[in-house]
Amino acid sequence: xxxxxxxxxxxxxxxxxxxxxxxxxxxxxxxxxxxxxVLRRQSLIGDALAHAxxxxxxxxxxxTGTRSSExxxxxxxxxxxxxxxxxxxxxxxxxxxxxxALGIVLSVFFGFGILLLTRIQHSGDSAxxxxxxxxxxxxxxxxxxxxxxxSIVATVAIGVVxxxxxxxxxxxxxxxxxxxxxxxxxxxxxxxxxxxVLAVMIGxxxxxxxxxxxxxxAPAVAARQWTTSLSGMVLLSGAFGMAAGVAGSVTSSxxxxxxxxxxxxxxxSIIVIFxxxxAPRRGILSTWRVRRIRARQFRAxxxxxxxxxxxxx
Amino acid sequence: xxxxxxxxxxxxPASGESVIQVRxxxxxxxxxxxxxxxxxxxxxxxxxxxVGPNGAGKSTLLKAILGLVPIAAxxxxxxxxxxxxxxxxVAYIPQRGTVDWxxxxxxxxxxxxxxxxxxxxxxxxxxxxxxxxxxxLAKVGMSDFAKRQISQLSGGQxxxxxxxxxxxxxADLYLMDEPFVGVDAVTERAIVQxxxxxxxxxxxxxxxxxxxESVTDYFxxxxxxxxxxxxxxxxxxxxxEENLRRTYHGQSNPIAADGxxxxxxxxxxxxxxxxxxx
Numbered sequence: 001x002x003x004x005x006x007x008x009x010x011x012x013x014x015x016x017x018x019x020x021x022x023x024x025x026x027x028x029x030x031x032x033x034x035x036x037x038v039l040r041r042q043s044l045i046g047d048a049l050a051h052a053x054x055x056x057x058x059x060x061x062x063x064t065g066t067r068s069s070e071x072x073x074x075x076x077x078x079x080x081x082x083x084x085x086x087x088x089x090x091x092x093x094x095x096x097x098x099x100x101a102l103g104i105v106l107s108v109f110f111g112f113g114i115l116l117l118t119r120i121q122h123s124g125d126s127a128x129x130x131x132x133x134x135x136x137x138x139x140x141x142x143x144x145x146x147x148x149x150x151s152i153v154a155t156v157a158i159g160v161v162x163x164x165x166x167x168x169x170x171x172x173x174x175x176x177x178x179x180x181x182x183x184x185x186x187x188x189x190x191x192x193x194x195x196x197v198l199a200v201m202i203g204x205x206x207x208x209x210x211x212x213x214x215x216x217x218a219p220a221v222a223a224r225q226w227t228t229s230l231s232g233m234v235l236l237s238g239a240f241g242m243a244a245g246v247a248g249s250v251t252s253s254x255x256x257x258x259x260x261x262x263x264x265x266x267x268x269s270i271i272v273i274f275x276x277x278x279a280p281r282r283g284i285l286s287t288w289r290v291r292r293i294r295a296r297q298f299r300a301x302x303x304x305x306x307x308x309x310x311x312x313x
Numbered sequence: 314x315x316x317x318x319x320x321x322x323x324x325x326p327a328s329g330e331s332v333i334q335v336r337x338x339x340x341x342x343x344x345x346x347x348x349x350x351x352x353x354x355x356x357x358x359x360x361x362x363x364v365g366p367n368g369a370g371k372s373t374l375l376k377a378i379l380g381l382v383p384i385a386a387x388x389x390x391x392x393x394x395x396x397x398x399x400x401x402x403v404a405y406i407p408q409r410g411t412v413d414w415x416x417x418x419x420x421x422x423x424x425x426x427x428x429x430x431x432x433x434x435x436x437x438x439x440x441x442x443x444x445x446x447x448x449x450l451a452k453v454g455m456s457d458f459a460k461r462q463i464s465q466l467s468g469g470q471x472x473x474x475x476x477x478x479x480x481x482x483x484a485d486l487y488l489m490d491e492p493f494v495g496v497d498a499v500t501e502r503a504i505v506q507x508x509x510x511x512x513x514x515x516x517x518x519x520x521x522x523x524x525x526e527s528v529t530d531y532f533x534x535x536x537x538x539x540x541x542x543x544x545x546x547x548x549x550x551x552x553x554e555e556n557l558r559r560t561y562h563g564q565s566n567p568i569a570a571d572g573x574x575x576x577x578x579x580x581x582x583x584x585x586x587x588x589x590x591x
Contacts, residue, residue: 039416163435170426174412180379180405181430181482182397224417228462233417 023245031241052083054113137208137261225279337387427481469500
């Protein structure tokens with residue numbers, strides 16, 4: 001069936017519907033959770049988490065021989081958590097700084113994952129096909145069943161955010177004060193990290209381990225430009241994520257051989273660029289304009305006082 | 314001096330009425346202790362300053378009382394009980410610089426956070442909480458800034474917002490970490506006035522304070538701290554040149570005197586002491 005979409009012909013079939021739905025769910029979830037990751041300055045932990053998922057996916061395949069996305073992603077989630085734990089442990093117990101530890105964990109886990117992947121691909125196992133879809137993502141492989149799993153996971157993740165919104169807000173803004181009134185910043189931080197794992201797992205099949213982090217960061221950074229409240233930022237970030245998901249998946253279906261995952265990331269980046277430029281008050285153009293107006297005012301005032309001074313003397 | 318009897322008699326302190334009891338408190342982040350064997354009682358209904366050089370453990374003392382840092386040895390009690398049972402009676406004002414003021418929220422919303430401890434898990438602040446928050450914002454003279462983004466407030470205004478948040482907690486004990494740092498003169502006067510109002514209403518105020526010149530004007534009692542407790546008691550008795558010298562100089566490092574290694578404190582911090590106690 002062909003549908004006239006914005007004057008362009010796209011083939012509206014079940015595959016495209018799954019891709020668009022999956023991308024929307026992904027954009028929404030990563031937008032909502034990315035807000036907290038960005039505000040807590042932990043967005044790069046999501047990057048380590050995503051890269052560290054690759055060896056887990058491969059090990060799960062080697063051990064079980066399964067091709068089901070849920071099982072493979074479960075393996076990915078486990079090794080992602082191990083990678084994150086190593087990152088936090090190295091940062092805490094050694095003199096290595098966090099960004100250095102991040103680089104180590106990210107490349108070691110990802111390198112190990114690629115090594116396993118290469119072994120699997122040369123093993124001649126007929127079932128091995130398609131594991132590399134987790135590197136850059138391959139949205140066309142999303143099945144109706146995957147969409148269902150994604151929407152359940154997304155509902156759980158967003159439900160927890162709604163339920164614990166007040167708590168997440170306070171531990172993000174002022175953890176010491178939160179602890180003083182009996183909240184548990186460590187526990188709430190761990191819950192947020194767990195939700196971040198869920199968001200990353202939703203995204204691996206669509207955008208892959210390498211580009212996943214941009215979907216956590218971009219919608220949140222863009223949303224921060226336009227809002228003055230945390231709830232507004234969460235909603236807008238989720239909306240931007242969804243918009244990027246739809247725009248990316250539709251665009252990639254319009255042009256032959258255009259990959260979906262990278263298109264979603266490019267769409268999100270365009271939203272960021274526009275937001276950084278034209279947002280009122282926080283935007284670059286707005287700041288620049290205000291500065292010019294101020295300078296003109298100062299010049300006018302100075303000219304006035306100068307004139308005054310001259311006539312008086 | 315009462316200090317002598319306290320140190321000689323720490324096992325049975327005459328402190329049934331003290332708001333905070335600190336016994337043998339030792340806190341260490343790494344190898345060297347930040348607080349060493351501190352015994353302290355905070356008198357109710359008074360404003361008490363915690364004074365000492367940089368690195369003396371002033372902020373850590375507040376955090377230990379609030380259970381925010383792990384304690385290596387000793388114990389603290391608030392209102393004679395474990396902190397967990399009396400949390401709603403305690404308000405804490407962290408140092409202003411410890412939070413990101415670019416967080417997307419406004420002044421009123423931050424003050425409303427003072428209600429979170431009473432609201433409890435999962436529930437949202439209601440109308441009553443909002444109106445209490447508005448009253449508290451008015452008390453610090455910030456009603457006009459209720460909807461202002463916190464990033465657009467001056468340092469003094471941000472400190473007032475933190476103070477209003479503490480007031481919204483409707484506590485009996487107020488623990489403040491450097492409330493006067495980086496604030497303008499108007500805000501400093503406003504904070505002092507409010508601090509005295511809070512005290513005169515029967516509450517207890519404890520503030521980490523670094524400006525020796527204003528201790529006598531602002532506070533009733535003083536705790537002189539330099540890793541160890543040097544002295545504590547009424548300002549008129551304890552805030553003497555000799556005690557300040559011991560706090561900031563000379564035997565200021567009891568750990569080193571005990572034979573363990575620690576660098577002696579710089580004598581340059583004595584300069585403001587000479588200025589005020591000429």
